Amino acid sequence: MATNRTFTMIKPDAVENNYIGGILKMINEAGFRIVAMKYTKLSAEAAGKFYEIHKERPFYGELVNYMSSGPIVAAILEKENAVADFRTLIGATDPTKADEGTIRKIYAKSIAANAVHGSDSDENAQIEGDFYFSKLERF
Ligand code: IDP
Ligand code: MG
Numbered sequence: 001m002a003t004n005r006t007f008t009m010i011k012p013d014a015v016e017n018n019y020i021g022g023i024l025k026m027i028n029e030a031g032f033r034i035v036a037m038k039y040t041k042l043s044a045e046a047a048g049k050f051y052e053i054h055k056e057r058p059f060y061g062e063l064v065n066y067m068s069s070g071p072i073v074a075a076i077l078e079k080e081n082a083v084a085d086f087r088t089l090i091g092a093t094d095p096t097k098a099d100e101g102t103i104r105k106i107y108a109k110s111i112a113a114n115a116v117h118g119s120d121s122d123e124n125a126q127i128e129g130d131f132y133f134s135k136l137e138r139f
Contacts, residue, residue: 006082006119007128012070013113026103030089032077036133044068074132083125086118
């Protein structure tokens, strides 16, 4: 079933470089409404759990270390066609391959430290949002 929500994180590299404001501005200007948001930090254990679907990939250890290396901003976003439209807004995983004007093209440092996360399906958007937010934290 289609939903109009997706889940994002502003990753440690972007937080460290003071890009939170710039990224949120792009998100708002692209028509996404913020449903839930928090500034927090993942333990290595929590990052391992969040990225469990990538457990078998060669970069899993690096990814878990990186995602638990500093604070992040987690958010649920709402818009028609949210999952696909947000993937378009963030651009390709590898910022050198991301389209001009995308968040990763503008703000990402590398394929690992790529500024933002965006859910890849409605099902994962639901799971990832539930990982961070209770029903009472959504407005
Ligand atoms: P996505 O974030 O564009 O959906 P995925 O393939 O789901 O990309 O990978 C999840 C995250 O793992 C990426 O956002 C990036 O931080 C990291 N990652 C992906 N590929 C590599 C790689 O080849 N080397 C190091 N890290 C990677
Ligand atoms: Mg992904």
